[in-house]
Amino acid sequence: MAAGSGIVEIVEKIIDMNPEAISHVSQDEHNVLHMAVKHRQLKIFNLIKRNSAFKSLIHRITGEGRTLLHQVARMEFYKEQRLPGVAFQLQDELRWYERVRRIIPPHYLMHCDKDGLTANDVLEMEHQEMHKEAKCWIKETAQSCSTVAVLVATVVFAAAYTIPGGSENGTPVFFGSRVFLFFTVTDVVALVSSLASVVMFLSILTSPFELWDFYRSLPRKLNLGFALLFFSLVCTMLAFSATILLTIQLENTKWTSVLFYCAGFLPVAIFAWMQFPLYKTLQKLVRRLYNRVKQV
Incomplete structure (x- = not known):
């Protein structure tokens, strides 16, 4: 909840008091990095990126067969940013996609979810x-x-x-x-x-x-x-x-x-x-x- 809401102080406090909590997985097999990515919480993303457990979190695939790249390609939890035009909002979404693409393993680019769609397919469909x-x-x-x-x-x-x-x-x-x-x-x-x-x-x-x-x-x-x-x-x-x-x-x-x-x-x-x-x-x-x- 703290990662999805972007409350950096609570996330930092939980990690400081219980470092193993960063590896917690929800009922749908979402970890804290999945929550930060799909809710577009950049501060939380950068905070987790500095943690030593970051590399182990990027490999998680949810129960629906979605990688981190699938999560950022979806607009299910998208909130309109304070940007001057739709073109810059789309640019911000593509920056998020590219930011996540750089950190995931290369073979995840061709990974398909339960619907048989790659992350790039989801990106084009959701942002059409x-x-x-x-x-x-x-x-x-x-x-x-x-x-x-x-x-x-x-x-x-x-x-x-x-x-x-x-x-x-x-x-x-x-x-x-x-x-x-x-x-x-x-x-x-x-x-x-x-x-x-x-x-x-x-x-x-x-x-x-x-x-x-x-x-x-x-x-x-x-x-x-x-x-x-x-x-x-x-x-x-x-x-x-x-x-x-x-x-x-x-x-x-x-x-x-x-x-x-x-x-x-x-x-x-x-x-x-x-x-x-x-x-x-x-x-x-x-x-x-x-x-x-x-x-x-």
Whole structure:
């Protein structure tokens, strides 16, 4: 019960007081590792993994002929996680499957339960509906974001040819100004990042959307596309701010500058707030990549 509910303190206390209790088997021949896996309790799983009895627990097969991999492939005790979309929920399920697959003996991959199904068969059957929902969700998201990215690219591309202040004999009026240089750099960066995000979203739309594409490929492309889109919006607002500074020549007072920049970055702030859960997943991705590079 403690393992299925994810109460780490009780599990630790039982193991400390009665170390042999970790090998206890229920009436259905489920051990504590089976309970932790099928209830998706990662903390309990990691706690048991550090125990010396862990290797003996992974070989247990239940009375229904199910291995640990069968348990994690089933959605009988699945609880929806606080993730930004169905695609990331499916990714979390595939991560659980892969986490368990690494620890079980290789010949268990072809082991069949009482219904004659391998763990991979159970995974595809149980997650069929989630797979359909994830495909629809990621397609709609990629289409919507690619439209926004194309719009941003159109705006900043036009801004590059209608430079603030105009030009005289082919030379910009504000040529040599630091603010004009800032406008040029932010406009170019906004154009490049928005087009890069369009490429990422188009690569999502042209993918085959297989089940295991949701393990790494598709969520990673979506996170990167969102990051590039957000960065292009920020650079667009910076270019807009530089244009206003060049053309209107605001007075050098703090309160007018503060009001101007707050109004200019209001759309970016709203976009960031609405899509904040997706950027949290991006932070996790960057952290994992950093840890891998650090290990290497």
